[in-house]
Amino acid sequence: MSTHETTVTDGRSHSVSDPILEIRNAEVVFEMDRGVSRVLDNVSLDIQRGEILGIVGESGSGKSMLASSTLDAVVEPGVLSGSVTYYPEEGDPVDVLELSDSELRQLRWEEIAMVFQGAMSSFNPTMKIRDHFEETLEAHNYSLSEGMSRAHELLSDLYLDSERVLDSYPHELSGGMQQRTLIALSVILEPNVLVMDEPTAALDLLMQRSIISLLEELKEKYDLTMMFITHDLPLVAELADRLAVMYAFELIEQGTTEEMLQNAGHPYTRALLNSTPNLDAPLEEMRPIPGSAPDPVAVPDGCSYHPRCPLATDQCVATDPPSEPVTESHLIDCHHWEESIESIPLNHQKEATTRTTDEERNPMDHQNQMEGER
Numbered sequence: 001m002s003t004h005e006t007t008v009t010d011g012r013s014h015s016v017s018d019p020i021l022e023i024r025n026a027e028v029v030f031e032m033d034r035g036v037s038r039v040l041d042n043v044s045l046d047i048q049r050g051e052i053l054g055i056v057g058e059s060g061s062g063k064s065m066l067a068s069s070t071l072d073a074v075v076e077p078g079v080l081s082g083s084v085t086y087y088p089e090e091g092d093p094v095d096v097l098e099l100s101d102s103e104l105r106q107l108r109w110e111e112i113a114m115v116f117q118g119a120m121s122s123f124n125p126t127m128k129i130r131d132h133f134e135e136t137l138e139a140h141n142y143s144l145s146e147g148m149s150r151a152h153e154l155l156s157d158l159y160l161d162s163e164r165v166l167d168s169y170p171h172e173l174s175g176g177m178q179q180r181t182l183i184a185l186s187v188i189l190e191p192n193v194l195v196m197d198e199p200t201a202a203l204d205l206l207m208q209r210s211i212i213s214l215l216e217e218l219k220e221k222y223d224l225t226m227m228f229i230t231h232d233l234p235l236v237a238e239l240a241d242r243l244a245v246m247y248a249f250e251l252i253e254q255g256t257t258e259e260m261l262q263n264a265g266h267p268y269t270r271a272l273l274n275s276t277p278n279l280d281a282p283l284e285e286m287r288p289i290p291g292s293a294p295d296p297v298a299v300p301d302g303c304s305y306h307p308r309c310p311l312a313t314d315q316c317v318a319t320d321p322p323s324e325p326v327t328e329s330h331l332i333d334c335h336h337w338e339e340s341i342e343s344i345p346l347n348h349q350k351e352a353t354t355r356t357t358d359e360e361r362n363p364m365d366h367q368n369q370m371e372g373e374r
């Protein structure tokens with residue numbers, strides 16, 4: 001069952017937990033010749049109604065497996081276990097992993113839609129964009145006229161010339177136009193949740209930024225909940241209300257974006273923050289994370305990060321750390337999170353402190369500089 005806790009502040013009540021999706025103990029296993037490959041390991045996560053949740057991790061950490069699991073779309077011969085519950089605004093909760101194929105097809109477009117990286121592979125190259133929209137509407141018995149006027153509106157919301165786009169073949173559109181068109185197509189049936197797996201990965205930096213701000217507009221206008229999966233932490237930090245970090249097929253930390261940027265407790269999250277070039281830190285401070293992520297058939301015992309972790313002790317080698325709730329929203333899977341916060345400085349905070357100290361030391365200089373920049 002979903003928990004709907006309520007707190008009372010200033011005489012008003014606020015719902016603090018209203019999950020639209022609840023993932024519990026999700027596991028994906030592939031039987032390989034060289035052993036059992038566990039590519040999603042006991043992941044539990046709530047996605048709150050109306051939020052943007054960012055899922056971050058290195059390549060191969062299991063992010064796409066988590067995305068596919070939310071829609072029971074793990075490819076054969078992968079075996080998914082655990083539970084995924086969808087809570088519609090009205091009506092009974094839906095046990096996603098128990099749905100029939102036809103119920104699942106309906107859920108996938110009408111309630112929870114997915115956008116993958118590389119839009120080209122999602123379109124049929126022999127069909128015009130208009131046909132993609134019409135085919136989707138017809139397959140779900142939606143009114144064509146209402147649906148196509150929504151298509152025009154959605155494409156315009158994404159700053160596209162809707163008539164021109166609908167009359168084009170996919171290859172006649174640029175990468176950024178294709179990706180925006182795919183986003184419009186994915187929300188044509190008015191889903192409540194949009195799951196996006198690296199939706200901007202193949203695009204240049206400017207187009208990535210503009211898609212991020214378009215997604216924010218779309219979310220507000222159509223009241224969407226979003227799960228945004230990426231290896232690009234600074235990119236998703238601009239967009240997300242909460243962030244969850246994956247390492248070696250597990251979730252190792254989650255919290256509000258503010259908590260994760262200012263007070264990340266897992267040494268891996270802190271290393272990830274320090275390995276990104278544009279979180280206010282100078283390029284020379286950027287530190288790649290030493291070592292490499294484990295092979296899914298040979299994940300280390302205990303904490304799977306211990307071979308790369310500067311703080312690892314015997315306890316980390318012996319025992320997998322449980323999720324510790326540091327605040328109501330901030331969970332950390334690390335035996336030494338307090339020491340981690342104390343001893344692993346964050347580059348972007350160092351930079352901010354240096355700036356503050358300079359300002360304190362020379363307030364007039366700083367004021368003159370600001371005026372000079374105006």
Ligand SMILES: Nc1ncnc2c1ncn2[C@@H]1O[C@H](COP(=O)(O)OP(=O)(O)OP(=O)(O)O)[C@@H](O)[C@H]1O
Nearest residue numbers: 030039058059060061062063064065066075231296
């Ligand atoms: N069909 C498959 N059979 C066996 N293993 C697979 C299959 N698909 C993916 N994997 C493995 O599952 C693990 C997790 O992959 P996943 O695609 O979820 O990672 P990711 O974090 O999304 O990576 P990326 O950012 O590169 O897309 C990887 O080790 C990958 O090799």
